[in-house]
Amino acid sequence: MPLEGVFLELLIELLKPGTTLACVFPKTHLMARGLEAKTIRKLLLNKFGLRLVFTYPGDEIFDGVTKDTCVLVGKVKTSSEYIKVISSYDTIPNIDIHRFVQTLSDDMTYNFSPMMPGIVARKISVQGMIADIEDGWRTLNSEMSDAVAFVKDNFKNSSQFLELSISNYIIKRGHAGNEGGSDIIFFDARSELYNKFENKNISFSIGMRNAKLDTIDIGTGDNYFLDISNNSDQVIDAIIDTYNKLPERKGKQQRGRKTKQEWKKILAKESKGEFGANSVLIPRGIRATGKIYLSKNPVFVSTNFVVCTLPSLSEAIMLSTWMSTIFYQLICEVSSKDQEGMRKMEICDIEKTFIPVFDNIKKETKDALFKEYSSIRFLKLIDPQIRRVDRIWANELFGENSDTMLDNARRMLEYLAKRRNA
Numbered sequence: 001m002p003l004e005g006v007f008l009e010l011l012i013e014l015l016k017p018g019t020t021l022a023c024v025f026p027k028t029h030l031m032a033r034g035l036e037a038k039t040i041r042k043l044l045l046n047k048f049g050l051r052l053v054f055t056y057p058g059d060e061i062f063d064g065v066t067k068d069t070c071v072l073v074g075k076v077k078t079s080s081e082y083i084k085v086i087s088s089y090d091t092i093p094n095i096d097i098h099r100f101v102q103t104l105s106d107d108m109t110y111n112f113s114p115m116m117p118g119i120v121a122r123k124i125s126v127q128g129m130i131a132d133i134e135d136g137w138r139t140l141n142s143e144m145s146d147a148v149a150f151v152k153d154n155f156k157n158s159s160q161f162l163e164l165s166i167s168n169y170i171i172k173r174g175h176a177g178n179e180g181g182s183d184i185i186f187f188d189a190r191s192e193l194y195n196k197f198e199n200k201n202i203s204f205s206i207g208m209r210n211a212k213l214d215t216i217d218i219g220t221g222d223n224y225f226l227d228i229s230n231n232s233d234q235v236i237d238a239i240i241d242t243y244n245k246l247p248e249r250k251g252k253q254q255r256g257r258k259t260k261q262e263w264k265k266i267l268a269k270e271s272k273g274e275f276g277a278n279s280v281l282i283p284r285g286i287r288a289t290g291k292i293y294l295s296k297n298p299v300f301v302s303t304n305f306v307v308c309t310l311p312s313l314s315e316a317i318m319l320s321t322w323m324s325t326i327f328y329q330l331i332c333e334v335s336s337k338d339q340e341g342m343r344k345m346e347i348c349d350i351e352k353t354f355i356p357v358f359d360n361i362k363k364e365t366k367d368a369l370f371k372e373y374s375s376i377r378f379l380k381l382i383d384p385q386i387r388r389v390d391r392i393w394a395n396e397l398f399g400e401n402s403d404t405m406l407d408n409a410r411r412m413l414e415y416l417a418k419r420r421n422a
């Protein structure tokens with residue numbers, strides 16, 4: 001549990017019931033899907049007595065604080081029928097505070113409407129907030145309300161789509177480097193180590209460390225992965241000896257000194273973590289470009305990705321091409337959390353995204369996707385251009401409404417990405 005959650009709980013227990021309590025609180029706890037965030041949301045409704053949420057741009061408030069915050073107002077251990085949500089598009093210093101105070105007592109509708117210049121407001125029933133505890137309070141985001149409704153109406157409530165979590169695909173977070181020593185297992189990541197063994201007889205496997213490639217098919221990956229099972233003990237011993245003599249890199253997390261046997265144990269464990277062929281790699285953190293990757297061959301993957309392994313190349317191509325589309329990237333913006341301008345997603349967020357029911361896809365559409373996937377160029381999220389892959393999927397799924405759906409998705413994606421990167 002983050003410290004602010006524990007501190008708020010302590011305050012609630014120290015104060016008398018009915019006491020009005022206001023606090024500045026990290027906004028991420030309102031949206032995230034982790035167990036701690038869910039517990040905090042329950043605390044806010046059940047004990048804090050949440051009455052009002054005020055959100056605003058994070059600029060020009062706290063020096064050196066990068067996390068987005070909001071103001072929460074509650075009445076300790078006192079229930080309410082609805083909660084006021086006020087969202088400012090102006091920075092805090094630019095708000096006319098006297099006018100703001102005067103409008104606080106105004107009645108609010110259940111949809112966002114102007115409260116004063118630069119500020120919109122609505123009210124939400126407590127029962128609606130309770131229903132959304134598990135999935136996160138995304139309806140608090142005024143800038144996201146249209147996109148949330150768009151995703152709900154066209155994907156969540158459509159029989160053409162299913163939630164990724166019920167697809168029966170194997171979905172796991174990448175784990176290469178999680179034991180430490182990522183710059184020895186991803187062997188060419190550190191040139192002074194790689195150069196010493198460049199001409200030696202070392203066998204490498206396909207590795208994927210970062211979301212830097214600009215092609216959907218990763219081919220041989222972005223790093224040589226040191227698979228201990230493919231190399232002799234003499235080669236591994238020489239590599240470990242050289243690695244242990246390398247100086248620490250400035251600005252990097254300092255590695256703990258380990259014996260040769262400790263490194264061998266780590267390398268042996270890492271070498272068992274290969275993902276199978278036909279895996280789709282979904283970056284966990286994205287800022288400007290909607291990247292998605294496909295590996296036709298077994299691959300070792302870092303913690304920067306969530307990996308979805310499929311039973312066939314055909315399904316892997318369909319999934320990866322769908323995830324590259326303007327529609328899926330919009331779904332991700334809605335399902336993710338904003339972490340200092342980065343679209344951050346954990347497994348639980350990715351599992352809540354939507355994919356088409358592939359069994360219903362026409363053969364001609366599949367054929368078109370197979371021809372197109374290798375030439376796909378990734379979307380620039382702040383300036384998304386509708387590409388052929390978007391049109392193929394739109395025509396299949398939305399027919400005569402494909403152009404309207406594409407235009408709406410493009411507009412909403414551009415707005416959310418620019419808002420996040422502002």
